[in-house]
Amino acid sequence: MKEIIRKKMAASPVLRWTVLGLVSFTMLTGYVIADVMAPLKTLLEQQLGWDSSDYGLFTSGYGWLNIFLLMLIFGGMILDKKGVRYAGVLSVGLMIGGTLLKYWAITADLGGAVSSFSIGGHSLFSVKSQVLYATLGFAVFGVGVEMIGITANKAVVKWFRGRSLALALGINVAAGRIGTAIAMFGSLPLARMTGNPGAPLAVCLLLLCIGLLSFLVFCVLDRREDRETETLPGTEKEEEFKLSDIVKIAKIKAFWYITILCVLFYSAVFPFLKYATELMIQKFHVSPGFAGAIPALLPFGNILLTPLFGSIYDRRGHGATIMLIGSALLVCVYTLFAIPALTANWMAVVLVLVLGAALSLVPSAMWPSVTKIVPYRMLGTSYSMIFWIQNWGLAFVPLLIGVVLKNHCIAGTVVIDGVVSTRYDYTLPMLIFAGFGALSIVFALLLRREDARKGYGLEKPNDELQTNSTTKTQIP
Numbered sequence: 001m002k003e004i005i006r007k008k009m010a011a012s013p014v015l016r017w018t019v020l021g022l023v024s025f026t027m028l029t030g031y032v033i034a035d036v037m038a039p040l041k042t043l044l045e046q047q048l049g050w051d052s053s054d055y056g057l058f059t060s061g062y063g064w065l066n067i068f069l070l071m072l073i074f075g076g077m078i079l080d081k082k083g084v085r086y087a088g089v090l091s092v093g094l095m096i097g098g099t100l101l102k103y104w105a106i107t108a109d110l111g112g113a114v115s116s117f118s119i120g121g122h123s124l125f126s127v128k129s130q131v132l133y134a135t136l137g138f139a140v141f142g143v144g145v146e147m148i149g150i151t152a153n154k155a156v157v158k159w160f161r162g163r164s165l166a167l168a169l170g171i172n173v174a175a176g177r178i179g180t181a182i183a184m185f186g187s188l189p190l191a192r193m194t195g196n197p198g199a200p201l202a203v204c205l206l207l208l209c210i211g212l213l214s215f216l217v218f219c220v221l222d223r224r225e226d227r228e229t230e231t232l233p234g235t236e237k238e239e240e241f242k243l244s245d246i247v248k249i250a251k252i253k254a255f256w257y258i259t260i261l262c263v264l265f266y267s268a269v270f271p272f273l274k275y276a277t278e279l280m281i282q283k284f285h286v287s288p289g290f291a292g293a294i295p296a297l298l299p300f301g302n303i304l305l306t307p308l309f310g311s312i313y314d315r316r317g318h319g320a321t322i323m324l325i326g327s328a329l330l331v332c333v334y335t336l337f338a339i340p341a342l343t344a345n346w347m348a349v350v351l352v353l354v355l356g357a358a359l360s361l362v363p364s365a366m367w368p369s370v371t372k373i374v375p376y377r378m379l380g381t382s383y384s385m386i387f388w389i390q391n392w393g394l395a396f397v398p399l400l401i402g403v404v405l406k407n408h409c410i411a412g413t414v415v416i417d418g419v420v421s422t423r424y425d426y427t428l429p430m431l432i433f434a435g436f437g438a439l440s441i442v443f444a445l446l447l448r449r450e451d452a453r454k455g456y457g458l459e460k461p462n463d464e465l466q467t468n469s470t471t472k473t474q475i476p
């Protein structure tokens with residue numbers, strides 16, 4: 001065990017909250033684009049001649065480079081080596097580049113061109129060139145937006161550690177949720193109004209450029225603060241991140257518990273949203289025109305609740321318990337969703353709201369808790385390792401649910417909007433999500449036990465730890 005002296009806290013509260021506003025706004029602009037195409041599936045099929053598998057390929061592109069080329073991990077290492085300013089500008093640059101490519105692909109007239117891939121004369125697969133370029137654009141964007149996620153977290157920790165950290169991280173997550181809500185509600189009306197599925201992307205590009213400006217202003221403030229802090233007496237430079245630090249992170253048991261909890265928890269929430277509209281129509285008999293509005297309540301609840309729970313963690317502690325309660329709520333929600341006899345509309349609304357509470361509880365405690373388990377200099381890499389594993393879940397759980405629905409849940413046909421469609425029984429998928437929730441409980445309990453053993457302080461208020469640790473912090 002080794003001790004290093006921490007840098008002094010960024011002094012002015014006004015400056016700190018300004019910094020949070022600037023960074024969170026950039027995060028918001030990224031999250032809008034991440035979700036902006038989701039409401040346009042039908043429009044893409046009607047206007048551009050895409051089919052469901054084109055759309056599926058395009059959506060899956062988000063994680064390709066992050067998962068298979070380990071871009072997320074490299075992003076975390078760049079963040080720890082080069083710092084938040086460099087990593088942030090790089091992330092926004094990638095988001096802009098990726099979105100430009102996607103916008104060009106969606107709006108250009110490629111004359112129905114098809115790209116084919118073959119090895120040794122054997123055709124592997126062919127795909128519409130427009131879909132391919134849009135997917136590549138989304139893949140580059142995906143690297144940028146995941147990297148801005150970890151960069152924003154690290155920047156917030158840099159400015160807020162020891163002082164309302166969980167509240168600040170909660171506000172940052174809430175900004176992301178505002179972005180998601182804007183995308184869910186604004187995208188389709190705008191595309192319909194203009195008759196152009198590229199129009200929401202054009203607006204998003206503009207928004208992202210403002211996000212870049214916002215981040216550049218943050219960079220100026222951050223650099224000035226760094227210079228001032230370096231000259232303070234008694235301030236020692238923090239140790240630099242080394243490649244061998246990855247091994248150190250991998251040896252921390254609590255890090256793995258929180259990582260597994262993360263992948264299980266998020267896999268039970270975000271993939272659910274991809275099927276939630278259909279669930280509302282088929283199980284709860286909500287009209288198709290209104291069905292999307294119920295799952296869309298989820299990010300709205302988060303906007304208020306994530307900072308609220310973060311603030312509770314700051315003042316009262318109980319971080320591991322908060323994660324435990326959030327996981328338990330998942331089990332309750334999905335078990336009730338699974339019961340075939342429960343089909344009342346109001347029940348669906350209540351369950352989505354409770355799910356929203358769970359999605360506020362766990363992130364509000366999870367991201368600040370990582371800072372108590374790993375040292376600051378390794379934080380970017382730690383967050384990126386957690387996000388990387390989480391991305392596997394986000395990419396493959398929707399696929400798993402799709403396969404389960406197709407093979408085990410077909411229950412006849414149903415007429416929706418005058419069209420005969422397959423009727424699915426959602427009991428099994430809901431039980432699978434409940435199973436993820438049950439496993440999350442196990443890992444939340446393991447985390448709490450490990451915390452009790454090692455004394456990370458997950459159950460202690462963050463603000464109380466500040467008085468103990470603004471000057472010194474334990475490093476494994």
Ligand SMILES: C[C@H](NC(=O)[C@@H](N)CCCCN)C(=O)O
Nearest residue numbers: 031034146149173176363387390
């Ligand atoms: C902060 C956290 N972010 C993530 O988990 C990202 N890896 C996923 C971003 C998904 C964007 N639609 C969160 O949003 O809670």
